[in-house]
Amino acid sequence: MSRTDDVVNGVKRMILEGELRPGERLPIEKDLAETLGVSRGSLREGVRALTILGILDTRQGDGTYVTSLDLSRLLAPMGFVVDLQGDGQFQHVHAIRRMLEGESARLAASRITDEALGEAKTLLDEAERILDKTPQEHERIIEIDIAFHRIIAAHTGNPVLAGMVEALASRTVRERLWRSLREDGVDRRTHGEHIAILRALRAHDPESARIRMTNHLLGVEDSLLDHPLESDKPLTGPID
Amino acid sequence: MSRTDDVVNGVKRMILEGELRPGERLPIEKDLAETLGVSRGSLREGVRALTILGILDTRQGDGTYVTSLDLSRLLAPMGFVVDLQGDGQFQHVHAIRRMLEGESARLAASRITDEALGEAKTLLDEAERILDKTPQEHERIIEIDIAFHRIIAAHTGNPVLAGMVEALASRTVRERLWRSLREDGVDRRTHGEHIAILRALRAHDPESARIRMTNHLLGVEDSLLDHPLESDKPLTGPID
DNA sequence: GTCGCAAGAAACATCGGACGTCTTGCCGCT
DNA sequence: AGCGGCAAGACGTCCGATGTTTCTTGCGAC
Numbered sequence: 001m002s003r004t005d006d007v008v009n010g011v012k013r014m015i016l017e018g019e020l021r022p023g024e025r026l027p028i029e030k031d032l033a034e035t036l037g038v039s040r041g042s043l044r045e046g047v048r049a050l051t052i053l054g055i056l057d058t059r060q061g062d063g064t065y066v067t068s069l070d071l072s073r074l075l076a077p078m079g080f081v082v083d084l085q086g087d088g089q090f091q092h093v094h095a096i097r098r099m100l101e102g103e104s105a106r107l108a109a110s111r112i113t114d115e116a117l118g119e120a121k122t123l124l125d126e127a128e129r130i131l132d133k134t135p136q137e138h139e140r141i142i143e144i145d146i147a148f149h150r151i152i153a154a155h156t157g158n159p160v161l162a163g164m165v166e167a168l169a170s171r172t173v174r175e176r177l178w179r180s181l182r183e184d185g186v187d188r189r190t191h192g193e194h195i196a197i198l199r200a201l202r203a204h205d206p207e208s209a210r211i212r213m214t215n216h217l218l219g220v221e222d223s224l225l226d227h228p229l230e231s232d233k234p235l236t237g238p239i240d
Numbered sequence: 241m242s243r244t245d246d247v248v249n250g251v252k253r254m255i256l257e258g259e260l261r262p263g264e265r266l267p268i269e270k271d272l273a274e275t276l277g278v279s280r281g282s283l284r285e286g287v288r289a290l291t292i293l294g295i296l297d298t299r300q301g302d303g304t305y306v307t308s309l310d311l312s313r314l315l316a317p318m319g320f321v322v323d324l325q326g327d328g329q330f331q332h333v334h335a336i337r338r339m340l341e342g343e344s345a346r347l348a349a350s351r352i353t354d355e356a357l358g359e360a361k362t363l364l365d366e367a368e369r370i371l372d373k374t375p376q377e378h379e380r381i382i383e384i385d386i387a388f389h390r391i392i393a394a395h396t397g398n399p400v401l402a403g404m405v406e407a408l409a410s411r412t413v414r415e416r417l418w419r420s421l422r423e424d425g426v427d428r429r430t431h432g433e434h435i436a437i438l439r440a441l442r443a444h445d446p447e448s449a450r451i452r453m454t455n456h457l458l459g460v461e462d463s464l465l466d467h468p469l470e471s472d473k474p475l476t477g478p479i480d
Numbered sequence: 481g482t483c484g485c486a487a488g489a490a491a492c493a494t495c496g497g498a499c500g501t502c503t504t505g506c507c508g509c510t
Numbered sequence: 511a512g513c514g515g516c517a518a519g520a521c522g523t524c525c526g527a528t529g530t531t532t533c534t535t536g537c538g539a540c
Contacts, residue, residue, distance in 0.1 A: 003523070004288055015324060028491060039524045041281060044493085048244050048285040049292040053317060055324065060492045061531030071329065074321040077293060081314040084255060084295065089311065092400040096340075103339050160332040243494070268520060279495045284522090300521045301502030 003038040007046025010036045015066060026064040053077055075163035079170040097168040098217040101149065104165055105197060105213035107156040109206040120151050120198050127191055141187060142174050148194055177220060186223050193219060243278040247286025250276045255306060266304040293317055315403035319410040337408040338457040341389065344405055345437060345453035347396040349446040360391050360438050367431055381427055382414055388434055417460060426463050433459060
């Protein structure tokens with residue numbers, strides 16, 4: 001048990017026991033270091049680790065604060081981890097994404113607001129225009145794809161689900177997918193699937209929404225199997 | 241962008257680009273600090289953060305190594321995050337757990353080995369003996385509960401799923417659940433549900449296994465609603 | 481009395497060095 | 511050849527000093 005672990009566990013304990021509340025400011029480095037019985041250097045290592053985990057937030061010249069502890073913030077490092085996965089494990093990550101986003105669509109169908117439906121429609125209309133144009137602004141297509149899925153996840157009523165979907169469908173994941181798909185013109189097919197999902201959401205039909213979403217993501221996986229990434233398992237192979 | 245972020249991003253980049261491979265040793269602190277253009281202190285903060293994220297592993301007197309990057313290791317910090325959630329968000333976390341473990345049981349039904357079925361049977365037999373005894377070794381019941389679910393998750397063929405189930409059903413989560421349930425004698429009912437799950441797995445019946453598992457976890461949630469935890473939302477309330 | 485600016489204090493950011501502790505492996509002894 | 515001790519290497523920890531940012535406060539002009 002290193003000094004840094006003392007810091008991490010100590011701060012975690014203080015939060016769990018209500019000694020520190022979300023948004024509250026921590027004691028200054030010197031005092032906290034003394035309280036936990038470590039030097040300032042060790043304290044800073046622990047605080048920094050908690051900062052990267054999204055639990056603390058330090059502001060130079062001000063102080064160190066406990067974050068809101070929102071799931072969206074706390075699950076962000078998970079996306080970081082997903083990015084590190086080799087392409088060999090990618091199918092497994094995407095299988096989870098399919099499960100979660102399927103449920104996400106099912107839940108959103110019952111709860112999504114007319115306003116959100118309008119935003120989604122606006123996005124798909126823009127995608128429609130881009131697809132009719134050449135050259136296509138592929139970057140913007142990816143942005144729209146991400147935004148569309150995000151709107152759905154945000155209306156599930158479950159912030160944990162929304163956070164996990166966000167982490168599993170990170171920018172890196174999307175780029176990895178599109179990288180191998182952009183040649184086939186699958187973006188047109190994908191766009192049609194998005195429209196089908198939106199139609200089910202508009203009808204507030206949970207089961208249809210779930211099926212449409214699952215079908216959409218399965219389609220993406222199929223394309224991936226037909227056109228595997230060049231660098232398969234670059235990170236999981238044996239060391240030379 | 242702090243120096244520490246430079247370190248985190250730098251190491252992440254080195255891993256993504258294949259410059260560092262799983263199990264490989266990093267340059268010594270002094271050299272790496274110089275390469276990244278930071279002091280040794282800042283380097284240590286970044287390395288420590290990556291260590292807590294399960295990406296690096298430092299051994300005193302030896303060196304710093306890239307971990308295997310296994311999902312089981314990388315998803316462990318997520319359990320840490322789940323533990324920090326207030327009881328108010330607990331229902332949302334458990335809803336995700338229900339989704340994932342339902343799918344977990346469905347997948348495992350097709351793939352689980354006879355050996356694993358035997359281990360599960362052995363566990364449930366032990367639970368049976370404990371339930372007939374007084375006083376009951378409640379700690380051991382929790383251990384068995386965790387082990388039973390873990391066996392199922394391990395046979396889904398999807399390590400990502402297994403890792404996430406592990407994170408969502410951490411020891412802390414289990415204790416939080418059992419804390420409010422131990423009075424009602426629900427452990428007997430829970431045991432019956434476990435047996436039903438095992439029966440479906442033995443029959444290699446995916447849909448039954450999924451339903452039995454989902455039903456089991458819904459039962460736990462129901463009990464929680466009937467007997468809410470005393471300290472609801474201790475971490476999400478306004479600051480005084 | 482109020483507004484604005486400047487000086488100071490407070491707190492984190494970063495750095496460099498020194499010393500302790502542990503691991504590893506070489507080298508000499510048996 | 512085997513064993514044991516010793517030295518080098520590498521991380522662990524601490525300390526002090528300096529830079530940078532933010533917030534506060536007090537003074538003076540309007």
